[in-house]
Amino acid sequence: MSEVSYRAAGAADDAGIRALLGATFPDNVKAQEAFTRWQYWENPFGATVSWIAEAPDGRVVAHWAAVPVPMVLDGRRTRGAKGVDGATDPAFRGQGLFTTVGARMMADCANHGIHALLTHPNPDAAGGAERAGAQLVSQVAAHVRPLDPAWMAGRFRLPRRAAALAGAAFHVSAGDDHAVVEAPAPELDDLWAVAGAHVSNGVVRDATWWRWRYVDRPERPYAFVEARRSGRLTGAAAVTVAERFGGRFGLVLEYLAVDAGAARGLTAGLGAAAAAQGAVGLALAAIPGSRLGRLATGAGFRRLPRRLEPRPLRFMVVDPHGDTAGLAARTWSMAWGDLDHL
Ligand SMILES: CC(C)(COP(=O)(O)OP(=O)(O)OC[C@H]1O[C@@H](n2cnc3c(N)ncnc32)[C@H](O)[C@@H]1OP(=O)(O)O)[C@@H](O)C(=O)NCCC(=O)NCCS
Structure with a gap:
């Protein structure tokens, strides 16, 4: 297991996070400062909950964020978030970094008053999302x-x-x-x-x-x-x-x-x-x-x-306050616009 440390991240970590995101996907718009500013750091719906794993040299080697979005639960307005930009540096993959970053980010969502975290992991990330605590609503x-x-x-x-x-x-x-x-x-x-x-x-x-x-x-x-x-x-x-x-x-x-x-x-x-x-x-x-x-x-x-279908798409949810099974059993609505990168 690599020597990495985990912590909540903020706007001061923006450049390190963007370097990781830029290296993970070619042409990733999130490598641009204007995108993370708009979506993470100046989000009008609340504070983004971003967690990272850091290598001993200070490099950001894993990341996952919960971006606040306006939401209803049982028809009532509440604070919700969308999981975005899960990534691990290729040299650090397969060691559980994404799973650990995800579990800590999900737990921290409770401290931010977030009652539901929605996530649409690709097939590579679905296992980690599930181990971190997410449950499937539907394909x-x-x-x-x-x-x-x-x-x-x-x-x-x-x-x-x-x-x-x-x-x-x-x-x-x-x-x-x-x-x-x-x-x-x-x-x-x-x-x-x-x-x-x-x-x-x-x-x-x-x-x-x-x-x-x-x-x-x-x-x-x-x-x-x-x-x-x-x-x-x-x-x-x-x-x-x-x-x-x-x-x-x-x-x-x-x-x-x-x-x-x-x-x-x-x-x-x-x-x-x-x-x-x-x-x-x-x-x-x-x-x-x-x-x-x-x-x-x-x-x-x-x-x-x-x-x-080119790649199956899953819709998963997390209740940061603990009742994820109850949340996953509800009737959910979604549209492709919930996926931040489209
Ligand atoms: C998806 C991703 C974030 C997983 O990161 P990770 O830190 O390797 O995740 P974990 O160690 O918690 O889980 C690793 C998974 O890869 C497998 N794995 C094992 N060794 C591996 C290795 N050397 N390299 C990559 N994956 C490996 C594990 O078996 C596990 O599979 P499973 O979840 O199906 O059981 C990472 O592969 C990545 O950055 N991919 C590119 C970006 C991406 O697709 N992000 C998801 C957007 S939705």
């Missing part, structure tokens, strides 16, 4: 909607007849009026009051959340879509276009809709926004059986077979 399912059915049929090797049938299945009737807009709509608090009433446990996606997550972020590779009925805002969505499943896809990060008509309008607008950037399809992540999954399916998304 998250990818849902897709083709914008270019011929590409989709070729990529997923559908026989011609099946492709034609799939194309027909993806067809949905028109929904609410929709538009691609420069910035999130001003009435997001009103929309959240209606659409958010269905969310018992999860991130509060009100105007403050959208502003921080999508407008204040140092880089903003996002397009926004709104749906309206007789002028009233009935849906809001955010999308970013990136390589997935072997092609360019519009990754739907937010998808707030009051009902099925609003969801269909949003989907049409998202298709236009993503196609304008050369996307061949839309993709959306949802907990199977969740309202988000049902709305998306009703608006023409189809669940991608598990074998076609």
